[in-house]
Amino acid sequence: MMGISIWQLLIILVIVVVLFGTKKLRNIGGDLGSAIKNFRSSMHDGEADDKDATKSSPTQADNKVTTEDKKDKSIEENKGKVIEGQITSKVTSQ
Numbered sequence: 001m002m003g004i005s006i007w008q009l010l011i012i013l014v015i016v017v018v019l020f021g022t023k024k025l026r027n028i029g030g031d032l033g034s035a036i037k038n039f040r041s042s043m044h045d046g047e048a049d050d051k052d053a054t055k056s057s058p059t060q061a062d063n064k065v066t067t068e069d070k071k072d073k074s075i076e077e078n079k080g081k082v083i084e085g086q087i088t089s090k091v092t093s094q
Helices: 004-020 023-054 062-076
Strands: none
Touching: 004 023
């Protein structure tokens, strides 16, 4: 079993250049490079956010209150709306 030789790679490169053209290949290369750069930047920012979150993470009691507050607020905002097939009662004041 033989591997791909340098001549086969050059022939493939020539075919790709003929099909797409140098300008399109340059644009694709630039787009790919900026996508990789943005991905690495996002990964670095995500790691920094994780470090900040672990430093100032709330206790379990604080987290429970926060979760309950979110549920109460969500219930108040969604009164009278249909959510996943359930109808909540709408309270009207007169």
